Amino acid sequence: xxxxxxxxxxxxxxxxxxxxxxxxxxxxxxxxxxxxxxxxxxxxxxxxxxxxxxxxxxxxxxxxxxxxxxxxxxxxxxxxxxxxxxxxxxxxxxxxxxxxxxxxxxxxxxxxxxxxxxxxxxxxxxxxxxxxxxxxxxxxxxxxxxxxxxxxxxxxxxxxxxxxxxxxxxxxxx
Amino acid sequence: xxxxxxxxxxxxxxxxxxxxxxxxxxxxxxxxxxxxxxxxxxxxxxxxxxxxxxxxxxxxxxxxxxxxxxxxxxxxxxxxxxxxxxxxxxxxxxxxxxxxxxxxxxxxxxxxxxxxxxxxxxxxxxxxxxxxxxxxxxxxxxxxxxxxxxxxxxxxxxxxxxxxxxxxxxxxxxxxxxxxxxxxxxxxxxxxxxxxxxxxxxxxxxxxxxxxxxxxxxxxxxxxxxxxxxxxxxxxxxxxxxxxxxxxxxxxxxxxxxxxxxxxxxxxxxxxxxx
Numbered sequence: 001x002x003x004x005x006x007x008x009x010x011x012x013x014x015x016x017x018x019x020x021x022x023x024x025x026x027x028x029x030x031x032x033x034x035x036x037x038x039x040x041x042x043x044x045x046x047x048x049x050x051x052x053x054x055x056x057x058x059x060x061x062x063x064x065x066x067x068x069x070x071x072x073x074x075x076x077x078x079x080x081x082x083x084x085x086x087x088x089x090x091x092x093x094x095x096x097x098x099x100x101x102x103x104x105x106x107x108x109x110x111x112x113x114x115x116x117x118x119x120x121x122x123x124x125x126x127x128x129x130x131x132x133x134x135x136x137x138x139x140x141x142x143x144x145x146x147x148x149x150x151x152x153x154x155x156x157x158x159x160x161x162x163x164x165x166x167x168x169x170x171x172x173x174x
Numbered sequence: 175x176x177x178x179x180x181x182x183x184x185x186x187x188x189x190x191x192x193x194x195x196x197x198x199x200x201x202x203x204x205x206x207x208x209x210x211x212x213x214x215x216x217x218x219x220x221x222x223x224x225x226x227x228x229x230x231x232x233x234x235x236x237x238x239x240x241x242x243x244x245x246x247x248x249x250x251x252x253x254x255x256x257x258x259x260x261x262x263x264x265x266x267x268x269x270x271x272x273x274x275x276x277x278x279x280x281x282x283x284x285x286x287x288x289x290x291x292x293x294x295x296x297x298x299x300x301x302x303x304x305x306x307x308x309x310x311x312x313x314x315x316x317x318x319x320x321x322x323x324x325x326x327x328x329x330x331x332x333x334x335x336x337x338x339x340x341x342x343x344x345x346x347x348x349x350x351x352x353x354x355x356x357x358x359x360x361x362x363x364x365x366x367x368x369x370x371x372x373x374x375x376x377x378x379x380x381x382x383x384x385x386x387x388x389x390x391x392x393x394x395x396x397x398x399x400x401x402x403x404x405x406x407x408x409x410x411x412x413x414x415x416x417x418x419x420x421x422x423x424x425x426x427x428x429x430x431x432x433x434x435x436x437x438x439x440x441x442x443x444x445x446x447x448x449x
Contacts, residue, residue, distance in 0.1 A: 041402035074428035130285035
């Protein structure tokens, strides 16, 4: 029997320059992600598979937009937190700031953490693992993946993980 | 009146002590990638990220630790000068900086692991503080009137607005920088107090945020804030067409709770009324 159609809001957040919009462009099949510009506010795109529509809310990571974008976190069913594998501050800020925003606005919503720019990775694995452990104390961390929006590496696995989480929500009647 | 944007320095507000930080403008070699430079600021350092256009895109501050005054059990080696760097695990510090004369080392700690980042050091510059273009206009016409002008530029383009001659050059320059054109019909004449509406509160907040910045940074933040409102409005209009008014009102309901004045602005721009 066909499962019912569901629509879920997916918040994509993280520091400016971590490559959130490039990831969405890659998922949407844009031919040239080097054309991506800084996100001004929120960029909204959607994809449908397995009879589930995922609406991506790609939030600007710039500090001067923070007051505007945070209220739109509310109502998200899944959160994707993105950091730059070549920038330690972007990971620290996921632990210190973005995890807290998620906790405050969404409490126990499932989260996936993405380390982007795998092609220029600089952060050591043990540092990343410790950071993820810290985040687990605050958010409902469902998975971690390293991807490259530039080369496309890891994007398919990420989408599968995302849809698996969405299917679980549907099965739970969310 | 000076409206040039050829500034060879940057002025920002330190996130730790709220005092101004002034440094020479730096240009990152290319995109992607930002050039990071550090400035000593009393007991902390300020790290500014510049893009290839010389615009300061981000500012962070880190506590400065004197390695002579701390006892450490673990050390790392600075990649640039090979001096030892104390790792202060278990002291509630997640990030701090060490001064290595011509560069800073920033230490990021997580549990028992660490990452070092070497940042070029540049000296602060001493210049007499001056009002930026936004602060000059605000001084002439007032905060609320300037916020209303930005509000009308988005909601009622071509509206006639009286402005004093003393502010004409600066205001036209500001509007061109933000909108790429002058979206209002500015008439020289006695300033008539513009009737304040709460929907303009967002612009008032943004103006206050940039008063201590240099011209380029102030105009960049204002421009991007206006673009953000326009982009978000376009996104919501698309959602209105695709999913209907109830869906959009549902999304905006969180904003209504958190920021009712910004909520009112979006209602106005979308031409909807959410109950």
